[in-house]
Amino acid sequence: MDPLEEPPSRAAALSFPGRLAVAVTVGAVAVAALYHLAMMFLHVAPSNTLSKEHAAAVNDYVYPEFEQNWKLFAPDPLQQNIHVEARAELDKPGGTVATSAWVDLTGRDIAAMRHDPVPSHSQQNELRRAWGFYSDTHDTQEQATGGDRSDLSRSYLLRIVEKRFGTRYEGGRVARIQIRVATTDVPQPSWIAGANSPSTQFRQLPWWPVDTTASGQENAS
């Protein structure tokens, strides 16, 4: 400590080992805090010279507990309404097979959230993020592009839909499920010239047999 005009600090009154401990702590905390912040910066900033060069070190440090994403409604907000819909193939008593009508599962969630000041994550995030996970790990031909993650996303999406139907639906046993996703552009603002007229596009997934490992939990909504 320099002999300055100001009153002596708390640490200045300590013995040498005490001051050493304090000094080491200051150094360690300063290094740790700055290193942490540098890693956080490189993680959240757009991909750049430094973050590419040190990608491995940054990822090792950040994942899994400091992962973050602040691209909230950015660079551009989502401009489509995406609804997950599904139908079931039902084994009816007497050996007949029937196919149910399409059910707008996202639409049900939205109806449940209407006028609720505190929507549940199970309504607001579950299907939306499960579909995001699936579409991030599959191409439009429904081929896996993400290894085991693709498989996980497929199982997750299927189990969510299964749970919504329950094991029995419309008097039959649910044997297979098909999912389709309806994407509708949000109509452009009325004050923009040449506003688009929205149409709905469907992406239809193959029929999937129900996931037997997930059955046993009956919780149809």
Place this chain on the structure above:
Amino acid sequence: MSAPHSHLADDRADSAAATAGTAPFALWSAGLDRAFARGLRRVTGSALAPYQSAVVRIGFALVQLLFLLREFPHRDELYGPGSPWGLDLARRLIAGNHAFTVLLWSDSRAWFEIVYALSTVSAVTLLLGWRTRTSSLIFMVGVLSLQNRNVFMGDGGDNVIHIMAIYLLFTRCAQVWSLDHRRTVRAAAAAAAKAGTEAGTEAEAGAGRKAAAEAGTEARAEAAPQAGTATEDRNRAGARVPRAADLDPVGIALWAVLGAGLVAATLAGKLSTGWATAFWACWIGQAVWWAVRRYAPGEPRTVLETMGDIVHNGAMLVIVAEVCLIYSTAGWYKIQGSRWQDGTALYYPLHLDDFTPWPALSHALAGNDVMVMLITYGTVIVQVAFPFTLFNRRVKNVLLACMMLEHASIALILGLPFFSLAMIAADAVFLPTGFLRWLAQRIAGAVRGPRAPEPARVRDSGAAGLPEPAAGPPPAGAVAGPS
């Protein structure tokens, strides 16, 4: 840019030559030394920003508590054994990313219910500042366990709670507005009263009471961000407190229970090396802290207090910088988007089904083209500008109010109450001390009403007896609010 700078340098060089006759570099270096020494004294002197760290603690504990209560009916679907994100899927994902969650330790429903309940309880105890060090650890374990059990359920709000739960562990966030603080004040008051009646031959009970009140003031001053004398007070109080009171049976019991849990988890091989090291370090640290307080109230205690304060100050720096990073990235990514540039970005979320719980309200707002543009531009301006406004207190406070207001609107209009509350809790780290104390007095007054129980009066007298500047109005131009 260079012209005014060199002009300033010339001025300084002139004055340096006039006063000391030394080379300008020597003066600069002396100035740098002094600034460095001042900074060092500040970070080693005390745990800075006691009110801001407390409000962040209360804010995040409250958000998590409300979230857990809200999701109670959906808890199994979100994180339980019955979730569509089954234990088998979660295990496969976590085998790859090694995220921490105690929920995969057992498949049983009972285990899940215990973890959910403990998570909720820890949110309450952290909110109240009861055994804060332990509460903050269990709180973090709860937050990480639930969120990592099913990462596909979260949004930005969960993300910020996740990170802040880790940071809070390193802060001394119960220096004010906590049961821990109240206990410290009471212990000091009791010790002072006892010392008063023992020492003073003609000491009446009234004098003892007075001494108790004074001790309360002292203990409160300890919480204020003051260096120097606070430590001496603390040491004197420590020496005065009878050992029986310092034994802290509740703390020891809590510590023993956690130790048993830690032993079990370690023996069962449930903890990774990193987490095992961290938890054992916390557990041993608690014991060292207790032993030093009890048996070595002199220098060892001062050293430990100082080290704790330094870690706290580092963590507060990280929290403040993290909030700036959030706003910077949110703003900088928006600038790149064409919808944010043409001023229509706000229109789109107001037409997304997932984020319009009140469609009539959202569509009415989206239908006002000028309003949409003003809010779209305003959002980007505020987010990008915020970190830079920290250099000016007044501008910072105006922007802070804008951001909190915007988040409050988001809570309602976009149906994101937990995200918004979490962001407001993070923003609160920048609130001025004066405002926080004023708010606390208003809330305390409203809650207490006309009853005014005895312990509350002791605390009141402490607060009233404390001159206003003791809370340390931040120097103008302080880098962050928490000063």
